[in-house]
Amino acid sequence: MAIIYHESSKIFHLYNDTVSYIMMVMKNGHLGQLYCGKKIHDKEDFTYLLEKAGRSMTSYLYEGDRTFSLEHTRQEFPVYGTTDYRQPAVEVLQENGSRISDFQYVSHCIRAGKPKLEGLPATYTETDSEAQTVVITLQDVVTGMRAELSYSIFEEGGVIARNVRLVNNGTASVHLTQAMSLCLDLPDCDYEWLQFSGCWARERHIRHRRLVQGTQAVGSMRGNSSHEHNPFMVLKRPTADERQGEVLGFSFVYSGNFLIQAEVDAHDVTRVLVGIHPSCFDWKLESGASFQTPEAVLVYSDQGLNGMSQTFHRLYQKRLARGCWRDRERPILLNNWEATYFDFDEEQLIGIAARAKECGVELFVLDDGWFGERRSDRAGLGDWTANPRLLPGGITGLAERMEEMGLQFGLWFEPEMVNKDSDFYRRHSDWILATPGRSQSHGRYQHVLDFSRKEVVDEIYRMMSGILREAKVSYVKWDMNRSITECYSAALPADRQGEVFHRYILGVYDLYERLTAEFPRVLFESCASGGGRFDPGMLYYAPQGWTSDDSDAVERLKIQYGTSFCYPLSSIGSHVSASPNHQLLRRTPLHTRANVAYFGTFGYELDLNALTGAEITQVKEQICFMKKYRRLLQFGTFYRLQSPFEGNETAWMTVSEDRKTAIVGWYRVLNHVNGNFARVRLAGLRPDYRYRSVSDGRICYGDELMYLGLITSDDTASETGMDVKSCGDFESRIYVLESVE
Ligand code: GLA
DSSP, rough: EEEEEEEETEEEEEOOOEEEEEEEETTSEEEEEEEEEEEOOOOSSSGGGSOOOTTOOOOOOOOOOSSOOOGGSSSSSSSSSSSSSOOOOOEEEOOSOOOOOOOEEEEEEEEESOOOTSOOOOOOOOOGGGGGEEEEEETTTTTEEEEEEEEEESSSEEEEEEEEEEEESSSSSSEEEEEEEEEEEEOOOEEEEEEEEEETHHHHEEEEEEEEEEEEEEEEEESSOOOOOOEEEEEEEETOOOSBBOOOEEEHHHHHHHHEEEEOOOTTEEEEEEEOTTOOOEEEOTTOOEOOOEEEEEEESSSSHHHHHHHHHHHHHTTSSSTTTSSSOOOOOOHHHHHHTTTOOHHHHHHHHHHHHHHHHHEEESOOOOOOOEEEEEEEOOOOOOOOTTOTHHHHHHHHHHTTTHHHHEEEEEETTTEEEEEEHOOGGGGOOOTTTOOOOTTTTEEEBBBTSSSHHHHHHHHHHHHHHOOOOEEEEEOOOOOOOOOTTTOOOGGGGGGGHHHHHHHHHHHHHHHHHHOTEEEEOOTTTTTTTHHHHHHHEEEEEEEOSOOHHHHHHHHHHTTTTTTTTGGGEEOOOOOOOOTTTOOOOOOHHHHHSSSSEEEEEEEESSSOOHHHHHHHHHHHHHHHHHHOOOOOOOEEEEEETSSSSHHHHETTTTSEEEEEEEESSSOOSSSSOOOOOOOOTTTSSSSEEEOOOEEEEEEEEIIIIIOOOGGGGSSSOOOOTTTTTTTTEEEEEEOOO
């Protein structure tokens, strides 16, 4: 890994074993983009890559020169309106109403490691040898604005992390109306665009299309990163697939409004922008003030989509998630939400917990409904004290009883919200986000607290930390169940209302930072009506997230498959729930529900007392299996093998670091009559190792399993399926392969 600056050609070359990223200071002082792709040799001069073209109806920068136009130049930090007409990386609204600026190179500084981003989540290094960073300072002379463009290249994988810090060194205030974290101009548009979109209970479904001239984008203006679109996008070469080919992944380490877009111009040049959504964003920068953008992470892989995902997994598991839970196997939990909803009391909870303990569950999680007058979603949010009628000994008493039973105890909060019917709101009715004179729209009868205000965050911190200090709580589920409307802060002046969305998220991060610092042993799980804020920003504070409110095993195939493109299995909250399923009334076999949930954090979302004796035996076996293979399932190298978006069957697998053990999950949605012979080609094994399948004892070489495949056809590939018990719809199997070397 190195970052080299060639003085003679003014070229920066960032490279490691996988990727090269080359930029240069151009004639006009701006930073040009020369190359981003597979690692190439370094040399003194790459200026030939700065292709120029004189074209009609083009505007040129220099009098008498018909070659240099920013419109036809690939750039790193472009502005609009000085010969470039595409969407810019930055826009500065000045006192005189102008939005024109001209950011020219001033200096740069190369250092080992990676500096922290103040107040924002970001990837990090533990030793300086893991990454190098170059900060390139540009300046706009007229306004005195400085832009510090930061690029960190990691030693491992094709990873480049970027952010921008903008400093107003001028004398007048300006308004930042666009401040993107990443801009990358690619020389062609021969890519397929993959986005991860959906809605509540249907998150991160893969959508793909060819890039075409014009603008394609995903984003959120909801205040949370959203169920609708994830702050993640992939460009892959059309010939690339899961196992081979060139892929670029773009991930935004942020939990609020975002925009990821690709603009393809008339000459098929592609400009990718990643950053805070410019709509609703307007940040006033007074003289001397600065603005830090969140981090964007770019991953290049020539090993296909799995290669890209594995790079994200390693990075986000080891150098984005933090704390003592980062590397630890996650507790098998039982959450009471789908078991009781709001209808419970302490004895009922103890009854559920006792059965869970008997089955081998390690952590009992008390979900919504334990506080204030919260007997439905209409009241009580904000009153973070236990309801004594339900829990006579309070949270402290309940947690103690759980501990006596040998269970850890976890608790649900929704810190950012209030119901109007709550004592909290009656005390602080002016603490919600609301625009004067306008309607106050609700979501699930709740309103959003103004987390842009420190006193609001302080008060919520006081209440939450009080409980966490007093009671033995080892896990917190942090929920967020509505998006923001009528966004306006009573504490900010008119010309700062465009800052509220971002200040809100900074407030959320601040509360997370304080709580995780004070309670480092508590495992945090993020949640936003399921997967409405499943993003890298959250992962920095909470190493796992509730992936979706849809707990149906079949739906989860798509949701977890899509989620795995960016996020590691250790972050994917996945539970076994009741049948028929509560979201869509589908009946699936208990083993299939577990076979899906194993590939994540694993737990139960149902009352085990409602199961039959035979089912309880099965649950006990499932928990034993999970405990035995949990490290491999949560921290192994994950491969997607067969996509639920492309057919009736899904397969994925995880492989241990020494490649001696692998677990394959195979799932079929609908059964066939007289079906085909079927095989799944595995991945990641050692070709020369022999692997024994634990279920049938058959021994095969790794190369057999990878090149000709694992045979998955069953008795339905014949004329009688009647006497075969487990070959119906929603069938699944787990194959454990152990090396006999
Ligand atoms: C959200 C969460 C659920 C549950 C409920 C409680 O919908 O996603 O898991 O916690 O809130 O109200």
